[in-house]
Amino acid sequence: LLVFTDLDGSLLDHDNYDWQSAAPWLDRLRDKAIPVIINTSKTRAEVATLRQELDLYAPYIVENGSAVILPPEWCLNEAVDDSGWAVVHLGADYTRIRDVLEAVRSQERLSFRGFGDMTLQEVVERTGLDEQAAERARDRQGSEPIVWEDTPDQLTHFQQLLAGTGLSLTRGGRFHHVLGEEVNKGAAVRWLCERHEAIFEQSVRSIALGDGENDVSMLKACDRAVAIRNDHGRVLEVEGAYMTQHSGPAGWAEGLDHWLGHDKEADR
Ligand code: 2M8
Ligand code: MG
Ligand code: MG
Structure with missing residues (x-):
């Protein structure tokens, strides 16, 4: 078992x-x-x-x-x-995910924040983790948690754009997570x-x-x-x-x- x-x-x-x-x-x-x-x-x-x-x-x-x-x-x-x-x-490579997110955000003027955009303090506040644990949460290899600050319609649009680059979106307890396709x-x-x-x-x-x-x-x-x-x-x-x-x-x-x-x- x-x-x-x-x-x-x-x-x-x-x-x-x-x-x-x-x-x-x-x-x-x-x-x-x-x-x-x-x-x-x-x-x-x-x-x-x-x-x-x-x-x-x-x-x-x-x-x-x-x-x-x-x-x-x-x-x-x-x-x-x-x-x-x-x-x-x-899964996908974290550096590539960050590159795609930055490109999509500036081209489409979408508003969202990923862990890679946040200071350690912001991750601490949003997760309730202490600083050391938040540091470990930011040490990512294949996915990026994001806070969506745009409309639900734009989220659907975002999801379609991601699919076009071979990435996908899933939902955790607090955050949306951007990760590889079929991962x-x-x-x-x-x-x-x-x-x-x-x-x-x-x-x-x-x-x-x-x-x-x-x-x-x-x-x-x-x-x-x-x-x-x-x-x-x-x-x-x-x-x-x-x-x-x-x-x-x-x-x-x-x-x-x-x-x-x-x-x-x-x-x-
Ligand atoms: C994130 O994941 C949680 C779990 O589902 C969420 O989306 O709410 C991750 O970034 C994880 O690394 C982090 O420890 C956790 C902290 O709440 O948030
Ligand atoms: Mg979970
Ligand atoms: Mg859970």
Whole structure:
């Protein structure tokens, strides 16, 4: 069994980034050696720190499917870097995304701000992260979070312009995210499940937990899905998904209780 999870609004509380209520399930999954695979809009630098705080050891997916980070046991031909892990890029290049954004903004006179346009202080204020964490959030490789300050019609127009340059747009909890074409959390899940089968020579069952629009592809890519109520009280509608009453980490635990609580699935 592989557990794929979103962070903000799912495993982590949307406002204070806490995971208290999920801790008992994290312990149980760790005891059973079931990998908990983070699949998030966050950057490699952010997740490298968070996974240690969460005491998780497993591959992870960053920037909405833009890259997969592998521990040595999950590598085939990839070489690990100084950190001892390997990075597989599945998305667009960050410098190219910034170039396209700057060109589109000046040519079309659109108003939006990306992390690359903001001071560190502005990122701190908009995210509620402390300075070090905000620094890690700005260390991007394949996607750019933006704040849209123009009309909804212009957003549709913007999305079409992006498509013409081979980029796309998705929605996180707070920001829109500009990233590569056909790059999404679900595609990265499929990539990792295939890698699991190639290495461990057995097909794998999967469960996904998420609360945002950018999680839908991940929920659909897994055998079991948990749609966690978001902080506005809304729940994603995904066929077959269990919809939680609670939000954040309490909803996360509720979802695992539902799918893994009473049967033997968590024992396999
Ligand atoms: C951004 O992502 C979140 C999560 O979905 C969002 O759009 O609300 C990312 O930039 C991430 O790197 C950052 O940590 C987070 C902080 O709230 O915002
Ligand atoms: Mg979320
Ligand atoms: Mg997210």
